[in-house]
Amino acid sequence: MSPAQAVPARQVMVLYTGGTIGMQATANGLAPASGFEQRLREQLAEHPDLAIAPWRFRELLPLIDSANMTPQYWQRLREAVVQAVQADGCDAVLVLHGTDTLAYSAAAMSFQLLGLPAPVVFTGSMLPAGVPDSDAWENINGALVMLAQGVAAGVQLYFHGELLVPTRCAKVRSFGRNPFAALKRSGGVARADAVPAALAYDQPKALGNVAVLPLFPGFGAEPLQAVLGSSVQALVLECYGSGTGPCDNPGFIAALKAAHESGVVIVAVTQCHEGGVEFDVYEAGSGLRAAGVLAGGGMTREAAFGKLHALLGAGLPVAEVRRLMEVDLCGELA
Known part of the structure; x- marks a missing residue:
């Protein structure tokens, strides 16, 4: 697949890392919880009109609040993405991730996954799935629909109906449905002719x-x-x-x-x-x-x-x- 091509996904791997999107209340506040695959299946069953590709699900244990994200975890995430594409037969990956360090992880994976012949889309939510006015399902559903329509190979960040280039954006708000924004940066150069x-x-x-x-x-x-x-x-x-x-x-x-x-x-x-x-x-x-x-x-x-x-x-x-x-x-x- 050429990096410029956007080919409809035939099989999506959903990698769940934790984050607000799947959190549930505990005695000490919201914390990541297992069992999100079943919740996702039940939610999608309520929307049979959604045009999405078949999908599989994997939890990256232990699930974490993204405030606890580390470069060590990025290595595990890279390995999970590569396994999904090379061993599990998936041609697209959706990563569910907390928003606090989502821009860091998506940017890091852009470099960790150079040349990957499949799209990798990161998304999350500002409120947990199931609570009033949550943006969780709209972000997951929107990302799955977009992958089914076709997303170019490489890493993207999806939020509130928009695909963003992870290496050019940041989390700029701690509230609302649009926490991420593309930054108007300048100082461009020609792209590398070859990657080592x-x-x-x-x-x-x-x-x-x-x-x-x-x-x-x-x-x-x-x-x-x-x-x-x-x-x-x-x-x-x-x-x-x-x-x-x-x-x-x-x-x-x-x-x-x-x-x-x-x-x-x-x-x-x-x-x-x-x-x-x-x-x-x-x-x-x-x-x-x-x-x-x-x-x-x-x-x-x-x-x-x-x-x-x-x-x-x-x-x-x-x-x-x-x-x-x-x-x-x-x-x-x-």
């Missing part, structure tokens, strides 16, 4: 050690040194505006240079919802480049974090990781 074989979806990935650190007024060398001293392999540095930082702070710049020289990959993204990193606009930006920081262009925090995990997990040399961070692989810099 180690990044292919069917290749095992090791765990990377990546951190995220936002700048704030008065930011100095100390918090940066604390993070860089924790054995991280890479750092997403959330900068101001078009990619600026406290370049008049010698300790800050020295810490960046030392980390770069020791092989830590540091990527700058903007804290703004719109625009992107362009180092050469301001001296406070070009100083970051001189210290070895890479320009993340229009990448979101979630995309940069997930991309670094994939590149480092593939065991690529640091020089290759640095090169690929500034090349578009799946729409993150388009």
Whole structure:
């Protein structure tokens, strides 16, 4: 299947990770609950007019609140998707996931599943299935219908009737039916001519050690040194505006240079919802480049974090990781 093709699904695997969509009340508040497959079947039986493909269901145990999502879990999720496509005969996958870290997971899977010849759609809900005014069934049903109509290979995020590119969106609201939005990022580059074989979806990935650190007024060398001293392999540095930082702070710049020289990959993204990193606009930006920081262009925090995990997990040399961070692989810099 060409990545540009949208072929109707014939068999869908529904992977249930937990999250609000299947939560039920406990003494300590809402928590993920098993038994969601039966609830889904009963709900779909009430809507026989829905044009959906045959589907199978798998729980990824233990079910989790997405606030507990980890890169280790992403590895399990990648393996489950690959198994569904390669071993279970499914040509599409629907992932049910909590919304708090859904954008992170969908972005990460965009890089973990490069080249997968099937669509993978993430969805969730802001209210549990079955409660008044819940958006759970409309999101699941809508995603299943869309897969039956045909979705291009690759990872997508579906919410409230809309497909979003995971590497270009974020959760921007903690309420309502439209928590996710495409961010108006800029700073695009040409797409990579070829993807290293180690990044292919069917290749095992090791765990990377990546951190995220936002700048704030008065930011100095100390918090940066604390993070860089924790054995991280890479750092997403959330900068101001078009990619600026406290370049008049010698300790800050020295810490960046030392980390770069020791092989830590540091990527700058903007804290703004719109625009992107362009180092050469301001001296406070070009100083970051001189210290070895890479320009993340229009990448979101979630995309940069997930991309670094994939590149480092593939065991690529640091020089290759640095090169690929500034090349578009799946729409993150388009």
